Amino acid sequence: MDLGIDRAHGARIYDYILGGKDHYAVDRAAGDASLRLWPALRVHMLENRGFMHRVARYLAERGVRQFLDIGTGIPTSPNLHEVVQEITPEARVVYVDNDPTVLAHARARTTSTPQGRTAYVCADMREPEAILSDPRLRDTLDLDEPIGLTMIAVLHFIIEDDLAHQVVRQLVDGLAPGSHVAASIATDDFAPLPLADVQRVYQAYGENIRFRTKAQTEDFFAGLDVVDPGIVQIHRWRSLPDASPVPDADVAMYGGIARKP
Numbered sequence: 001m002d003l004g005i006d007r008a009h010g011a012r013i014y015d016y017i018l019g020g021k022d023h024y025a026v027d028r029a030a031g032d033a034s035l036r037l038w039p040a041l042r043v044h045m046l047e048n049r050g051f052m053h054r055v056a057r058y059l060a061e062r063g064v065r066q067f068l069d070i071g072t073g074i075p076t077s078p079n080l081h082e083v084v085q086e087i088t089p090e091a092r093v094v095y096v097d098n099d100p101t102v103l104a105h106a107r108a109r110t111t112s113t114p115q116g117r118t119a120y121v122c123a124d125m126r127e128p129e130a131i132l133s134d135p136r137l138r139d140t141l142d143l144d145e146p147i148g149l150t151m152i153a154v155l156h157f158i159i160e161d162d163l164a165h166q167v168v169r170q171l172v173d174g175l176a177p178g179s180h181v182a183a184s185i186a187t188d189d190f191a192p193l194p195l196a197d198v199q200r201v202y203q204a205y206g207e208n209i210r211f212r213t214k215a216q217t218e219d220f221f222a223g224l225d226v227v228d229p230g231i232v233q234i235h236r237w238r239s240l241p242d243a244s245p246v247p248d249a250d251v252a253m254y255g256g257i258a259r260k261p
Contacts, residue, residue, distance in 0.1 A: 146177070189214065
């Protein structure tokens with residue numbers, strides 16, 4: 001099995017910058033170089049984590065009982081299943097990632113409530129049909145009932161626009177009406193110069209990133225009913241009343257939620 005320890009991985013860089021322990025020297029090198037060029041990277045990643053928590057809570061509070069999380073990342077508590085099962089203990093969550101290291105840590109650390117269930121699928125998000133047909137997913141989720149599909153900070157790792165749209169379309173097509181899609185997608189709209197440098201660092205360490213504009217991000221939600229406040233910078237999506245203000249230039253991600261009619 002190729003653990004990919006000779007090249008950086010977005011999830012492991014994320015883990016390193018947020019103070020985790022599940023990364024390799026190449027991930028630390030990529031993270032340190034990126035932080036030197038754009039010190040706000042840590043703030044940006046923390047805001048993405050907060051966005052995930054808010055969208056998970058939003059969906060659970062509106063009755064979503066099943067979740068499909070594409071691009072799990074290194075599990076950092078509270079993770080998606082902890083957020084939703086606190087509200088709905090019977091919630092079921094399937095995590096998907098293509099890094100065997102990520103899934104090994106997820107299996108070791110992630111424990112469902114007795115009423116609910118979690119499962120893990122090692123798959124590439126570029127192959128949505130394989131994800132939706134995986135026996136572990138089918139054994140955990142009922143695709144005839146609404147599902148909360150979360151794609152948090154992963155679509156920018158698909159640099160081809162046509163392929164990225166195809167992935168989202170096929171995943172959404174496989175879900176029942178009433179399902180929701182939540183996504184956050186990288187942009188360089190607010191800090192283009194340092195982010196161009198960060199993009200080059202990621203590429204030098206073996207991880208490609210594709211930044212997208214707001215209009216390009218909105219295209220991923222075409223045909224769906226977008227939830228207020230729409231597609232916005234993630235720190236502005238239903239921010240908590242006591243949240244500390246964050247400069248727009250420190251957040252390089254758009255995000256939102258939409259419902260499948």
